[in-house]
Amino acid sequence: GIQVEQSPPDLILQEGANSTLRCNFSDSVNNLQWFHQNPWGQLINLFYIPSGTKQNGRLSATTVATERYSLLYISSSQTTDSGVYFCAVQWSGTASKLTFGTGTRLQVTL
Amino acid sequence: GAGVSQSPRYKVAKRGQDVALRCDPISGHVSLFWYQQALGQGPEFLTYFQNEAQLDKSGLPSDRFFAERPEGSVSTLKIQRTQQEDSAVYLCASSIKGGKLFFGSGTQLSVL
Numbered sequence: 001g002i003q004v005e006q007s008p009p010d011l012i013l014q015e016g017a018n019s020t021l022r023c024n025f026s027d028s029v030n031n032l033q034w035f036h037q038n039p040w041g042q043l044i045n046l047f048y049i050p051s052g053t054k055q056n057g058r059l060s061a062t063t064v065a066t067e068r069y070s071l072l073y074i075s076s077s078q079t080t081d082s083g084v085y086f087c088a089v090q091w092s093g094t095a096s097k098l099t100f101g102t103g104t105r106l107q108v109t110l
Numbered sequence: 111g112a113g114v115s116q117s118p119r120y121k122v123a124k125r126g127q128d129v130a131l132r133c134d135p136i137s138g139h140v141s142l143f144w145y146q147q148a149l150g151q152g153p154e155f156l157t158y159f160q161n162e163a164q165l166d167k168s169g170l171p172s173d174r175f176f177a178e179r180p181e182g183s184v185s186t187l188k189i190q191r192t193q194q195e196d197s198a199v200y201l202c203a204s205s206i207k208g209g210k211l212f213f214g215s216g217t218q219l220s221v222l
Contacts, residue, residue: 033211041199043153043213086152088211096141096208097166100152 002027002091004101012107013077021072021104023087031090032063033098034072038083046072046085077108112136114214116202122220123192131187131217133202143211144177144187145201153201159185160207192221 003026013019023032034046047054047061049070054061058077063070070087084105088098115134123129135142140161145153146169155169161182170177174193179185189196199216 031208035213042215043201043203045210045212048210088153090208096160097143097155097158097169098211099155100145103152 002029002089002099004087004089004099006085006087006101006104008104009102010105010107012109015078015108015110017077017108018073018075019077019106021074021085021106023070023072023089023101025068025070025087025089025101027068028092029065029068029089030092031096031098032065032070033088034061034070035086035088036081036083037086037103043086074106077106079108079110082106082108114202114204114212116200116214116217118217119215120218120220122222125193125221126191128188128190129192129219131189131200131202131219133185133187133204133214135183135185135202135204136212139204139206139212140182141205141207141209142179142185143203143205144185145203146171147199147201147216149198156187156200189219192219194221197221 005024036044051065058075060073084103088100142159144156147153158166159179174190176188201216203211203213205211
């Protein structure tokens, strides 16, 4: 099956700092989504981004499918951004299930 | 409904008991997924429905796990003869076919 690796595994930021999270995947995908899991466990869908670039407020994401990676940018981080960020991909060889990456745990401090 | 609803939020079972976890997806979403999340790990796929058809059950860990969605809306994940290794958060998600995936709050299962 497809392998999905995220980096860094852990990240500590001061409030106001910017960061870039990376997702590498091992095979062709036709669907890629980014999620934020808050400290209470709720998974929130941030982006549906199989290719190209999207922006939503302080967050933006870019997927370069031909090079098998995606980036999530967080600008002017806030304490509410803390939690775990997952990318999830739908491998071209499967019907529709998403395979989740290893996650990046982000802590934003005052 | 406004979001994906799961119940119960917490379930404690004695080893060997059967449990049933319910998922009510967003109205109109034809695709429904069940995932299992162990502590400190990412969600792991269990099974997928398109309407009432179970199209993929490759992630179910054993024949003690069974899922159904008889009318293409509400789904139930049943675990028979629970074991300690079944302790995890069980997440349900729904989407329009191939679209953004929306998750419920999960059911945290503890098997004693």
